[in-house]
Amino acid sequence: MRVVVPREIKDGEKRVALVPDVINKLTRLGLDVVIESGAGVYSQATDADFTAAGATVKSGDVLNDADVVLSVQPLSPQQMATLKKGAITISFLSPVTAADSIDAAASAGVTAFSLELVPRISRAQSMDALTSQALCAGYRAAVVGAELSPRFFPMLMTAAGTVTPAQVLVLGAGVAGLQAIATARRLGAVVSAYDVRPASADEVRSMGAAFIELELEALEGAGGYAREMTEERAAKQRELLTPYIAKSHVVITTAAVPGRQAPRLMTQAMVDSMAPGTIIVDLAAETGGNVEGSKPGEIVETAGGVRIWGGKDVPSQLPFHASFLYSRNVVNLLSLFTTPAKDDQKVAFNLDFEDEIINGAAVTHAGARRGAK
Amino acid sequence: MRVVVPREIKDGEKRVALVPDVINKLTRLGLDVVIESGAGVYSQATDADFTAAGATVKSGDVLNDADVVLSVQPLSPQQMATLKKGAITISFLSPVTAADSIDAAASAGVTAFSLELVPRISRAQSMDALTSQALCAGYRAAVVGAELSPRFFPMLMTAAGTVTPAQVLVLGAGVAGLQAIATARRLGAVVSAYDVRPASADEVRSMGAAFIELELEALEGAGGYAREMTEERAAKQRELLTPYIAKSHVVITTAAVPGRQAPRLMTQAMVDSMAPGTIIVDLAAETGGNVEGSKPGEIVETAGGVRIWGGKDVPSQLPFHASFLYSRNVVNLLSLFTTPAKDDQKVAFNLDFEDEIINGAAVTHAGARRGAK
Amino acid sequence: MSHTLYDLIGLAAGVAFILALKGLSHPKTARRGNLIGAFGASLATLVVFFHTNEDSSLPLNNLGWILGAIAIGLVIGVPAARKVQMTQMPQLVALFNGVGGGAAALVAIVEYLNLGDKATTAEVIFTVFTVIVGCVSFSGSIITFMKLQELMTTRPVIFPAGRFIIAATLVSVLGVGGWVVNSLGTTPLLILAGLSLLFGILFVLPVGGADVPIVISLLNAFTGLTVAASGYVLDSTLLIIAGTLVGASGTILTRLMAEAMGRSLFGTLFGAFTAKPQDAAAAGEERPVRSGSPDDVAILLNYARRVVIVPGFGLAVAQAQHTVRELADLMISKGIDVAYGIHPVAGRMPGHMNVLLAEANVPYDQLAEMDEVNPTFGQTDVAIVIGANDVVNPAAQTTPGCPIYGMPILEVNHAANIIFLKRSMRPGFAGIENELLYDPKTMLLFGDAKASLTKVVSALKAL
Amino acid sequence: MSHTLYDLIGLAAGVAFILALKGLSHPKTARRGNLIGAFGASLATLVVFFHTNEDSSLPLNNLGWILGAIAIGLVIGVPAARKVQMTQMPQLVALFNGVGGGAAALVAIVEYLNLGDKATTAEVIFTVFTVIVGCVSFSGSIITFMKLQELMTTRPVIFPAGRFIIAATLVSVLGVGGWVVNSLGTTPLLILAGLSLLFGILFVLPVGGADVPIVISLLNAFTGLTVAASGYVLDSTLLIIAGTLVGASGTILTRLMAEAMGRSLFGTLFGAFTAKPQDAAAAGEERPVRSGSPDDVAILLNYARRVVIVPGFGLAVAQAQHTVRELADLMISKGIDVAYGIHPVAGRMPGHMNVLLAEANVPYDQLAEMDEVNPTFGQTDVAIVIGANDVVNPAAQTTPGCPIYGMPILEVNHAANIIFLKRSMRPGFAGIENELLYDPKTMLLFGDAKASLTKVVSALKAL
Amino acid sequence: MEPMAIVSIFVLAVFVGFEVVSKVSSTLHTPLMSGANAIHGVILVGAIIVADHSTTNLELGLSVTAIILATINMVGGFVVTDRMLEMFKGNKK
Amino acid sequence: MEPMAIVSIFVLAVFVGFEVVSKVSSTLHTPLMSGANAIHGVILVGAIIVADHSTTNLELGLSVTAIILATINMVGGFVVTDRMLEMFKGNKK
Numbered sequence A, B: 001m002r003v004v005v006p007r008e009i010k011d012g013e014k015r016v017a018l019v020p021d022v023i024n025k026l027t028r029l030g031l032d033v034v035i036e037s038g039a040g041v042y043s044q045a046t047d048a049d050f051t052a053a054g055a056t057v058k059s060g061d062v063l064n065d066a067d068v069v070l071s072v073q074p075l076s077p078q079q080m081a082t083l084k085k086g087a088i089t090i091s092f093l094s095p096v097t098a099a100d101s102i103d104a105a106a107s108a109g110v111t112a113f114s115l116e117l118v119p120r121i122s123r124a125q126s127m128d129a130l131t132s133q134a135l136c137a138g139y140r141a142a143v144v145g146a147e148l149s150p151r152f153f154p155m156l157m158t159a160a161g162t163v164t165p166a167q168v169l170v171l172g173a174g175v176a177g178l179q180a181i182a183t184a185r186r187l188g189a190v191v192s193a194y195d196v197r198p199a200s201a202d203e204v205r206s207m208g209a210a211f212i213e214l215e216l217e218a219l220e221g222a223g224g225y226a227r228e229m230t231e232e233r234a235a236k237q238r239e240l241l242t243p244y245i246a247k248s249h250v251v252i253t254t255a256a257v258p259g260r261q262a263p264r265l266m267t268q269a270m271v272d273s274m275a276p277g278t279i280i281v282d283l284a285a286e287t288g289g290n291v292e293g294s295k296p297g298e299i300v301e302t303a304g305g306v307r308i309w310g311g312k313d314v315p316s317q318l319p320f321h322a323s324f325l326y327s328r329n330v331v332n333l334l335s336l337f338t339t340p341a342k343d344d345q346k347v348a349f350n351l352d353f354e355d356e357i358i359n360g361a362a363v364t365h366a367g368a369r370r371g372a373k
Numbered sequence C, D: 001m002s003h004t005l006y007d008l009i010g011l012a013a014g015v016a017f018i019l020a021l022k023g024l025s026h027p028k029t030a031r032r033g034n035l036i037g038a039f040g041a042s043l044a045t046l047v048v049f050f051h052t053n054e055d056s057s058l059p060l061n062n063l064g065w066i067l068g069a070i071a072i073g074l075v076i077g078v079p080a081a082r083k084v085q086m087t088q089m090p091q092l093v094a095l096f097n098g099v100g101g102g103a104a105a106l107v108a109i110v111e112y113l114n115l116g117d118k119a120t121t122a123e124v125i126f127t128v129f130t131v132i133v134g135c136v137s138f139s140g141s142i143i144t145f146m147k148l149q150e151l152m153t154t155r156p157v158i159f160p161a162g163r164f165i166i167a168a169t170l171v172s173v174l175g176v177g178g179w180v181v182n183s184l185g186t187t188p189l190l191i192l193a194g195l196s197l198l199f200g201i202l203f204v205l206p207v208g209g210a211d212v213p214i215v216i217s218l219l220n221a222f223t224g225l226t227v228a229a230s231g232y233v234l235d236s237t238l239l240i241i242a243g244t245l246v247g248a249s250g251t252i253l254t255r256l257m258a259e260a261m262g263r264s265l266f267g268t269l270f271g272a273f274t275a276k277p278q279d280a281a282a283a284g285e286e287r288p289v290r291s292g293s294p295d296d297v298a299i300l301l302n303y304a305r306r307v308v309i310v311p312g313f314g315l316a317v318a319q320a321q322h323t324v325r326e327l328a329d330l331m332i333s334k335g336i337d338v339a340y341g342i343h344p345v346a347g348r349m350p351g352h353m354n355v356l357l358a359e360a361n362v363p364y365d366q367l368a369e370m371d372e373v374n375p376t377f378g379q380t381d382v383a384i385v386i387g388a389n390d391v392v393n394p395a396a397q398t399t400p401g402c403p404i405y406g407m408p409i410l411e412v413n414h415a416a417n418i419i420f421l422k423r424s425m426r427p428g429f430a431g432i433e434n435e436l437l438y439d440p441k442t443m444l445l446f447g448d449a450k451a452s453l454t455k456v457v458s459a460l461k462a463l
Numbered sequence E, F: 001m002e003p004m005a006i007v008s009i010f011v012l013a014v015f016v017g018f019e020v021v022s023k024v025s026s027t028l029h030t031p032l033m034s035g036a037n038a039i040h041g042v043i044l045v046g047a048i049i050v051a052d053h054s055t056t057n058l059e060l061g062l063s064v065t066a067i068i069l070a071t072i073n074m075v076g077g078f079v080v081t082d083r084m085l086e087m088f089k090g091n092k093k
């Protein structure tokens, strides 16, 4: 059985779905691993590294004889079409933004797994690529904030005067937000944070940051995610947050609601109220932006001297470790339904749709799109 | 008496010699402060801020009637020429690199103070702009290293595997180096450091980092600075450092010897021996570079996938706090020879060349260049 | 042997007992203390065979009987003490205490018979005291023994009008006691003994299982006092000193025990009467857990060779990272092998524990990943679980269908001892109960993790 | 008053003395302990006036003389104790101890005269003991008083063949003592007293100034024993108990004091003879500093209202940031107002202290800049300087021309007490001596800052 | 012995008893209790004395019983305490 | 009183004395010494007793001196100890 990792074709995507040091986990199961030449170039994995790890490196069309295709970004509809029937793909594959790829997969008779849809149950934590990539994004957000800010993060009392610590505000304290809090605090900033989920107050405090209590109802949705908020509540939340935003030197926003536009946490007016030199890091820029005016992949400077960094492929900006973590997620998912080679038994895939994880993550199977989730 | 701050004309210089919140220290002495319009634009100080702080904001030629000119970069020979005789300038003014400005100052009859030459005695610590700016540079070096690295700095044990901490090596553990150590350690990296001064071992360890002991003689010069090393010793040092460099993910170099080219700590061969994805931050790029192939203000990527960040105007990259600290240094030096207005006594300058600091820092006076230092 | 020498040796034995108690109060010297006590007791027993005074001569009368009785005592006592299982030691101590009380009562009765009319009033008063308290101690201890051995119910035994019956018995005991003092005579003394035995039973019956150790300690102190009283009657300084020591230290110890268990002495003894019966029943429904004090935890840690610290979300909530490091450093300085076992999803964020522990500057090489640490729990003496729950919950391996089923866990259940630091019996993130909390190997230290750790550190330093 | 009641009251006074010593061993209860002791002593003195036995009746003989003498004692003792300055208290205690010893010797002599031939051998032996030890205590204490009051040199007084003279005196004291026991008689007793006085002087002369407190404590224990011996002769349980208590606790205390000062008891007493004279002289050249123990530091901190912590490079070298935070937290939890005074150039890098303290998560608002904290030192009870030196060196303000002259400093010299934690008397970065180390307000705690702080924390917790 | 002496001894022994155990850690409660329990087994000395004094069979029978019980208390008590304390058998230091 | 009783009392009192002060912190060394010193001032009781017994002038003179000295010891001792302890006058709690 042949597991194939093609080069990522999306612009700006610097991760790779398998890094050399996990390949032995697959070969040990009895799988052949084929890597498209140059697939690891941005994540510091050379073709030679892959070969040394036990994979075959090939150029040209690698997909046509693949049994399993592992990738970060969804395969394009074209790529899906070249796959043989019954092939399996594992990648990010959002039912919302990658509908065309899903359709292509269904019509090609491919079983496509979407990492976005791996259920957030304890057993699936090792396959949870959303979490692992959010971790990278959160760290990155804080580092970028520090890099862009004209100020020090830590407090320093020196012979030339006392540098006061930066005030960092984190909006949305999920996985990425908590990691951003941790990183900013490590650098010495004074961090406060807000989130709509009731559990987040304790979580924020457990990171040593201050939680901002607003007199608003909590919004807890299914699976530990947030629910979408009404426009009225959104306006109220923005109003209450304004004073906190005004005194911040760096604002990091990470708010998201699964399958929806990112909630709008800051309007243009709020941005304009900020002092020159303030930095806003909007990790949600790609899904509509938490901040009005943010553009994915750009740094927008407002007339008031505020700079808004719009995230785009943020985990790709930490390609080595993002790939490292992503590979393990993918391998863990693949291992879940692989029966390893044993004695004269050959390696086989065993898709048990009774399994909550397989059932949840598979978007297409046997030529059809699976029930809406 | 009129104290003037012109706009900095050097490209990439984002600092300003006075920030609004120190202006009252000068006006309280009885000095008039004039700021050229737009002088603070890069350091988050608007003309309005300056006006509010008690300064006069002017456009056009501000230098011709100045009694004191405060700037970060040396005034150009042209600017010097427009000054009235007996005027005082305070700025960085290196006898090595700014010889033409010094000559111009001498011929214009200007008393020019060089902040590089403020002696490193305890009493002068509050005027020591080299230290305050090195502090900014050191912080910046670590933040840039983290920003560029494809890896996490901290260790993280996650469901998708354990991210090992980055190995950061700091070469040259002066003010900048120590601050780089502190910052990298805050981010969770494992830091080791090397310096030629014997006292630095304790200093490095006091930051919680490991000191690399090489079997080489120490090089302690005057005033706590290092001495230049012979080419033989340099080669030996490079050889001994190679294994440490090879296993580092980020190398930050800050080595300097006053008035000399920066010592060459890493050759091209050493750089080539490093793994792809390694980041080198060369803070000494402007003075010749600690690292072969580094270019000031550029990120050079080698064929082996190593990126070398060459520092240029590094403190300017943290303009708000660099200016904040620099202003205080300048004001402290100016105050040293200012007799404040009192009763009907007007404010006056009193250049006492018996004073070690004034004697040390003044490069030109009364139409002549002062004795070589 | 001269009387003075005899007395001096007796005093030496008394000093040995003081040193024994002193030794027993410290883990390091406890064993030696016990040996010193045994030495003192042997010495005292030995010299009594060589003791002469005006009205007696060597060898002792009835020497054969005496030696035979000692032999019988040895044959019964030593094997019982040797063979008993760890868990049954408390009831054995209760039994030993009871027979000691019985012996004191018998000694008093014999001496009374012997003295006859020669007895002074003071002697009679002390005799009566010894008989009453010795008998109460005897019968009370037998009941506690039966409760602990589960030969009878461990629940408080409440009977209608119980308190009146007990009060009545007590009054008659005192009354008969007064009668003996006034009129002397063997019969009243035997009646007194009988009534005292009855009172002892009634006194202990209403005490609930968990409070029994406190009662044993109290009866132990009582027995000490009877020995002191016998010492008065027999004119033996040694018995006075030894008995008083046990009486005093036993009283303090009883108070300390009651405090350590969070109970008042009064409540223990009379609680069954004041509390409403249904309360007692309801309390009986709860599953028992073993909760300890910071001292207990410190002692467990002090005598361990390998300790694994398992941090969880609670550590972060309590912000106890600096304190846990202090504890680890302290243990390392005592030569204990310490590792942190980090579960990949401990806390609420990937790498949460790393962030915390890095802040406290815990060296990276002390952190062990799950796969690395799990095989070592078999050789781990103590696993100390600090504010973690789900990540050590065996339900993940044993209970298909529970929310965490299939998640790999830190297998602390293989360690020899498990200590949990948490605030309550509440479950963790996944909301499911953790069977490990009820494991007999587990000791719970309730309270905020930071506060608890601080106490453990102090206790460990004091050892 | 019946003899029994009298004895019981005496016993009560004895119990009061036990409670007094117990109280005095804890800062919280020390004052109350002293009052209990005073109460016990008054009680004992009072009842003796109502005491009758076979051979005496009330009122006491010589009642006028007795009351008058007491009045004189009061008139001398109370004002002396009231007016003495803090710094002179040790010598006053020495003096009080001496007169106590003298009183015991006199009592023994009088009772000896009084008993005449009726005295038993045991009584004579105890009398001799009391006279010898009482006289030694008396004359020895007078010498220590004179040394401390600087009425004579504080250096060890060494004379040629000193040890032989002392040994000879001791032998003759013992010889005359034996003579008294054997042959009885007033003259030998007076000779004995004289020789003992001489021995006391010779015994204390060679002790150096710093060791004098240890000697006072030893003489104090001696006096206690004489009181116990008098108790035997006068048949007073109270005196036996009180004297023994003081003797025993005084002995332990002497050992503790010697340990706390890092000296052996033997070395203190006989050091002057074994050490070479020039050593003693050389040691005398060094300027004296006051060094304390972690306990002393803890007590100073415990009773302070405001404490400023001044960290420096040594804190970083010792990596004691976590421990200092623990100390600060502990003080804050005790209601003490705590701030960190951060000098702008403390350490070896701008912001060095910030990096350190942030690592230990010290809240930013506890950090005070130099300009902010300097005006508050006047209201600060204790400034605790941890591994800093140059940044608090007053030479920066007072010594033109020294390398740090003109540098602003943290003015800890305005605080009521200064504690320095450092390893030695070595100077800091600038290499210049710090006069503050010799300031009478300063207490030095030598050792690595982390180790020292850990000990201070434990000591403070124990209070 | 005089009553006063006995009272004094009693009072002092009470203090010693209090002081000596007042700081014991809770893990040692049970061994300490057990050790104290063994100590009051010295009633054996009393039992031997009364056996010596015994003249009637009743007295002898009672005192022999007392000796048996006291021996069990004393010897058994020390042995069981020692077993409890085995865990402190200093595996190091 | 019997010698044995006295020895017993002595031994027990020694233990009490040891135990009671064995954990004192060093700052309390001086006050504790001073307090103990005051306690042995109860020799005053002895001095009063011998004054009562005194028959000759010599005896009376000596015992009156003893009373004076003992009073100074006792009263002065307690007062000076109290002054030393003023610093512990609990400014809080």
Ligand SMILES: NC(=O)c1ccc[n+]([C@@H]2O[C@H](COP(=O)([O-])OP(=O)(O)OC[C@H]3O[C@@H](n4cnc5c(N)ncnc54)[C@H](OP(=O)(O)O)[C@@H]3O)[C@@H](O)[C@H]2O)c1
Pocket (backbone or CB within 6 Å): A122, C311, C312, C313, C314, C315, C317, C318, C344, C345, C346, C347, C348, C349, C350, C351, C352, C386, C387, C388, C389, C390, C391, C392, C421, C422, C423, C424, C425, C426, C427, C428, C429, C430, C447, C448, C449, C450
């Ligand atoms: N790491 C991640 O990325 C992540 C993200 C989301 C969810 N999760 C989930 O979170 C859980 C993590 O497991 P865990 O064992 O670390 O935590 P846990 O199962 O939530 O248990 C934490 C325990 O700490 C105790 N606690 C809370 N505050 C305390 C305090 N101040 N002092 C002492 N104890 C305190 C609580 O008991 P008391 O209330 O009795 O004190 C609780 O039982 C897993 O179920 C995991 O799936 C993890």
Ligand SMILES: NC(=O)c1ccc[n+]([C@@H]2O[C@H](COP(=O)([O-])OP(=O)(O)OC[C@H]3O[C@@H](n4cnc5c(N)ncnc54)[C@H](OP(=O)(O)O)[C@@H]3O)[C@@H](O)[C@H]2O)c1
Pocket (backbone or CB within 6 Å): B122, D311, D312, D313, D314, D315, D317, D318, D344, D345, D346, D347, D348, D349, D350, D351, D352, D386, D387, D388, D389, D390, D391, D392, D421, D422, D423, D424, D425, D426, D427, D428, D429, D430, D447, D448, D449, D450
């Ligand atoms: N902040 C900056 O940017 C900077 C840069 C360069 C130089 N400096 C200079 O450095 C000095 C800083 O003053 P400072 O007061 O912080 O330091 P300092 O004057 O150097 O004094 C440090 C003290 O700490 C003690 N020490 C060292 N290790 C210790 C340990 N492990 N435990 C306990 N004590 C220890 C040393 O005494 P023992 O040896 O007796 O223990 C020493 O006296 C100033 O002179 C400043 O001008 C500052």
Ligand SMILES: NC(=O)c1ccc[n+]([C@@H]2O[C@H](COP(=O)([O-])OP(=O)(O)OC[C@H]3O[C@@H](n4cnc5c(N)ncnc54)[C@H](O)[C@@H]3O)[C@@H](O)[C@H]2O)c1
Pocket (backbone or CB within 6 Å): A120, A121, A122, A125, A128, A130, A131, A134, A171, A172, A173, A174, A175, A176, A177, A194, A195, A196, A197, A200, A223, A224, A225, A226, A227, A229, A254, A255, A256, A257, A258, A263, A265, C348, C349
């Ligand atoms: N049990 C598990 O296995 C597991 C694994 C990973 C994450 N989780 C939990 O899931 C939760 C969400 O994780 P995520 O980071 O992937 O979420 P996410 O990326 O969907 O959202 C990021 C954060 O934005 C917040 N948010 C949404 N709308 C907001 C608004 N209007 N204002 C402010 N904040 C808003 C959300 O509450 C969330 O915390 C977290 O609690 C996390 O701990 C659980």
Ligand SMILES: NC(=O)c1ccc[n+]([C@@H]2O[C@H](COP(=O)([O-])OP(=O)(O)OC[C@H]3O[C@@H](n4cnc5c(N)ncnc54)[C@H](O)[C@@H]3O)[C@@H](O)[C@H]2O)c1
Pocket (backbone or CB within 6 Å): B120, B121, B122, B125, B128, B130, B131, B134, B171, B172, B173, B174, B175, B176, B177, B194, B195, B196, B197, B200, B223, B224, B225, B226, B227, B229, B254, B255, B256, B257, B258, B263, B265, D348, D349
């Ligand atoms: N006393 C004061 O007031 C004061 C003030 C500021 C700095 N200082 C001290 O001055 C010293 C130097 O400060 P700086 O940062 O301005 O120095 P710098 O910028 O001149 O040099 C940076 C560092 O490079 C090191 N270096 C030189 N050649 C090297 C080589 N070949 N290999 C490795 N390292 C090499 C130097 O030793 C120095 O530590 C430090 O010790 C600092 O603490 C003292």
